[in-house]
Amino acid sequence: MRAAPLHEHNALQGGRPLPLVPEKVGTVYRGGQGQWSWALHRITGVAVFLFLLAHIVDTALVGFGPELYNRVVHVYHNPIVRLMEIGLAMMVLFHALNGLRIMAIDFIPKAADRHKELFGVVIGLYLILAVPALYFMGRGFVRSL
Amino acid sequence: MATTTRPYTPSRPRGAYSRGRPAGGIELWTWFFMRVSGIVLVFLVLGHFTIVHILGDGVDRVNFAFVSGRWSSPFWQTWDWAMLFLGLLHGANGMNIVIEDLVRRESARVALKSTLYMVTLILMLLGTLIILTFDPAKGHSAIVGRFVK
Numbered sequence: 001m002r003a004a005p006l007h008e009h010n011a012l013q014g015g016r017p018l019p020l021v022p023e024k025v026g027t028v029y030r031g032g033q034g035q036w037s038w039a040l041h042r043i044t045g046v047a048v049f050l051f052l053l054a055h056i057v058d059t060a061l062v063g064f065g066p067e068l069y070n071r072v073v074h075v076y077h078n079p080i081v082r083l084m085e086i087g088l089a090m091m092v093l094f095h096a097l098n099g100l101r102i103m104a105i106d107f108i109p110k111a112a113d114r115h116k117e118l119f120g121v122v123i124g125l126y127l128i129l130a131v132p133a134l135y136f137m138g139r140g141f142v143r144s145l
Numbered sequence: 146m147a148t149t150t151r152p153y154t155p156s157r158p159r160g161a162y163s164r165g166r167p168a169g170g171i172e173l174w175t176w177f178f179m180r181v182s183g184i185v186l187v188f189l190v191l192g193h194f195t196i197v198h199i200l201g202d203g204v205d206r207v208n209f210a211f212v213s214g215r216w217s218s219p220f221w222q223t224w225d226w227a228m229l230f231l232g233l234l235h236g237a238n239g240m241n242i243v244i245e246d247l248v249r250r251e252s253a254r255v256a257l258k259s260t261l262y263m264v265t266l267i268l269m270l271l272g273t274l275i276i277l278t279f280d281p282a283k284g285h286s287a288i289v290g291r292f293v294k
Contacts, residue, residue: 046243049236056229056268059212063275063286065293066209076204085204089194096187103180106166133199140203 033119041098044091051088082141089133097122097129175238182235189228209284217281229272237265 061069075081101122104111111118167173198204215221240261248254278287285293 042239042243045236045239049240052232052236053264053268056233056272060271060275062209062212062216063279063289065285065290066213068293069209069212073207073209076207082204085198089198092190092194096191099183100187103184106180136199137203140205143202143205 033116037098037101037119037122040094041102044095047091048088048095077144079141079144082137082144086134086137086141089137090130093130093133094122094126097125175241179235179238182231186228186231186235189224190232193224193228213279213281213284216276216279222276222279226273226276229276230269233265233269233272237261 058072058075061072076085101115101118104118105115167176197207216225241258244254244257244261248257274288275286280286280290283290
């Protein structure tokens with residue numbers, strides 16, 4: 001059987017036909033909100049995972065008693081580390097909200113057709129939640145200086 | 146699962162902007178797992194972040210007494226353990242997808258994946274041991290407690 005061209009292939013599976021952009025066939029880069037949310041989801045995901053590894057190790061030190069843990073956790077009170085903590089919060093928040101958008105697209109048929117507006121909703125919710133988080137964590141940062 | 150080259154095959158049933166649902170096999174299971182663990186982690190992690198890092202002066206008050214107090218309660222022990230378990234599996238599976246996508250050389254891919262699986266397993270065991278055997282009265286966990294001076 002002849003392999004269906006990209007735009008037909010998608011249509012055959014019940015989706016809307018993709019635009020014919022021959023030079024972009026064979027890559028996942030198709031621009032727009034889809035590409036940017038995809039890239040950000042990966043970057044934030046990898047960063048949060050790498051932090052998680054370190055965070056499990058430092059929290060595991062609780063099991064070794066107060067002296068060691070208190071010495072190590074003091075690192076988190078350092079102003080530079082507090083800035084990194086703020087960055088972590090911003091990444092976790094984006095990954096969480098964008099993950100909910102991916103699930104909506106996967107499980108609600110109508111959501112897929114509105115994925116651009118949905119990304120707008122993600123950005124809106126992100127700002128609503130990030131601003132208070134920035135305020136409280138920023139206060140902590142200023143205190144630590 | 147481990148294909149060296151992945152020609153772009155659009156398997157998306159609807160929108161063009163999500164990794165479409167795989168047809169079956171372990172990929173379908175991990176696809177579901179990512180979404181189920183993801184939705185649980187949204188609550189666990191954002192809740193954890195709000196309570197530990199934002200409320201009440203955030204990390205300023207985090208020390209041994211703070212964690213010890215929390216781990217006196219089976220509720221927070223379960224919360225933290227679920228976060229450890231789901232976070233590691235969700236993260237490891239995500240890293241697995243990234244490695245599949247980016248690393249073309251078989252040997253490099255095997256090395257990276259083995260490291261990933263090993264680190265994930267070790268941290269899962271370590272974290273489980275520390276959280277579930279933590280004794281607030283003694284001030285340490287089982288087994289590793291013997292290293293406490």
